Amino acid sequence: MTIPLEVHLDAETQESALRADVVAGLTDTPKWLPPKWFYDARGSELFERITELPEYYPTRAERTILAEHAGDIARITGARTLIELGSGYSTKTRLLLDALRPASFVPMDVSPTALEAAAAHLAVDFPDLPVHGIVGDITRHLGFLPAPAGRLVAFLGGTIGNFTPAERARFLTDVRAVLQPGEHLLLGTDLVKSPRMLVRAYDDASGVTAEFDKNVLRVLNHHLQADFDVDGFAHVALWDADHEWIEMRLRARWPMRVTIPAVDLVVEFASGEEIRTEISAKFRREGVAKELSEAGFTLDHWWTDPDGRFALSLARATPSR
Template identity: 85%
Template sequence: MTVPLEIHLDADDQERALRADVVAGLTATPKSLPPKWFYDARGSELFEQITELPEYYPTRAERAILTAHATDIARLTGARTLIELGSGYSTKTRLLLDALRPELFVPMDVSPTALEAAAARIAVDHPSLRVRSIVGDFTRHLGFLPVADDRLVAFLGGTIGNLAPDERARFLAGVRGVLRPGEHLLLGTDLVKSPRVLVPAYDDAAGVTAEFNRNVLRVLNHHLQADFDVDGFTHVALWDADHEWIEMRLRARRPMRVTIPAVDLAVEFASGEEIRTEISAKFRREGVAKELSEAGFTLDHWWTDPEARFALTLARALP
């Protein structure tokens, strides 16, 4: 069965957003690019590979929590509609679908390819489930989520950590704005722990994360006719103890001048100069509870894996 895509982020819209982000980020000091541009088809495949790496614990830890508590989530929420933001291939979501047996599943993602693949796989296991796939950006298109019965919004994988604190506040307020009082948010957050565990998760021995990081340059080369020497940049992952987040960067191996004709831009890089491509914030329970409260939620349940590496929070929208 083919599920039609509801498109609120078409190719032209993505191209305009990419151009704006590239001009803003590469003319700033220090230089930066948003992590959402990792995820073309190749980037999505690379990230799926990352989730299976031995160093990358978040996916396994979150899956363990879902395995242990999906039936609790179903009982506590009574959700008949499951909405997943930044759904990707919805790999872990099937645990929720099996427990909830909802009437409607609404995945939202920027990647049509991932949405189509996920819908095809889900249709095999849940042939009677209605699926409404939305191509959209969860920071911009929450208003297009359907009004339906007893909704549970899932935002998994620790993706909220890719947002800066002010962006998180706007996002959580936006989710609260589309929910009715009593409806729920299921939030995945990676927890603060030793850099000896954190850093290898973002700098694996096989180099898959390095390829994923450099993929953003390939995206710019392809879509904006840029001439980045992709191998001229080294992957860097650092723990920032003050902000309690991992930073991924691309570091120029040598001085270079990059031209990006589609935005009429030439960018100079000194040897060792870096582009910040991602932050991945790590959390503590009190901080999660505070951010949820400020957005209009109450933290009802907090579950972690046995090693307390990752947490799932079930929050309820307040009146």
């Protein structure tokens, strides 16, 4: 099944954003790159493999919650339109769709490949479901979301943990701005737990996460004609107890000089120097409730998996003060 895509992030715009991020991140101290650049077609496929790894519990835990409470979500929200932000392949979303039976489904993602693949899979189980795919950046293009009455916005997978606290505040405020009072946000958050379990989830024994992490260098090599030696960087996952988040980093194995012709940049790496490629914040209920409240939401329902590893929050947009 091919669906028409509403495109707000074309190749030229994406490349311009990539160039700006590369210059900003690789000339900073310490160096960094945003995690959104993992996700070309190969990166999206690698992430889908990660979700199936024995060490990576979040997807299974969230699916367990959805399987138990999708009916509750449908009953409470009565949503007629389901919007999924950062939808990827919408693997877990079918549980919500089956319970809601909405009039339409609106997935938004930076990857047109993922959106088209998701539509093809959903067409098998939901052949009459209208799907309106939006190629866009969830931090920039929420204003293009359709606005029928009775929407449920889902932001699953714990992806909100990739934002810093300030970025989370802006994002949640932006989501609230596009919703009407009484409409809902379903938010997935990974919870604080054993550092050992967390590190294993981001540094699996089979090395899939390492390949996913290094994929950002392949993206730069392909799109910006960079000459990163991908094997010259080691994947590192660390728990930051002060911030309560995991950091993924790429650590130079030896001194390197990298040339990035498309942005006229030469980057020097000392042996052991790192690029931070992702943070993944972990949460506590009181913190989630506070952040939602400050953005204009009321946390009405909080569900966790039986082991208390992951949570789904159902929050209601409250009238503007």
